[in-house]
């Protein structure tokens with residue numbers, strides 16, 4: 001995969017949106033770690049931090065939980081990088097399709 005494509009993938013998949021879609025509980029730009037059963041802290045604490053500018057994340061309690069949006073999908077779903085990339089690609093395509101549909105509907109629906 002080319003760098004350009006990866007960039008497109010990152011831009012089309014804001015990390016917070018992806019996290020919500022995966023089922024991670026979010027509060028502003030923090031979330032509950034999906035490996036929180038390993039935490040020393042009380043489970044249910046918001047230890048995941050999302051960097052929206054960098055489209056990255058990390059858990060303050062897990063050394064091995066963190067990275068970019070692709071890593072998030074890999075770690076969460078326990079799949080390899082290629083599968084995660086495919087999942088994110090489909091996500092963008094689906095998004096574009098629905099946006100297009102919505103736009104068309106809007107155009108048709110205008111009555112004035």
Ligand SMILES: [Zn+2]
Nearest residue numbers: 033059061062
């Ligand atoms: Zn954690």
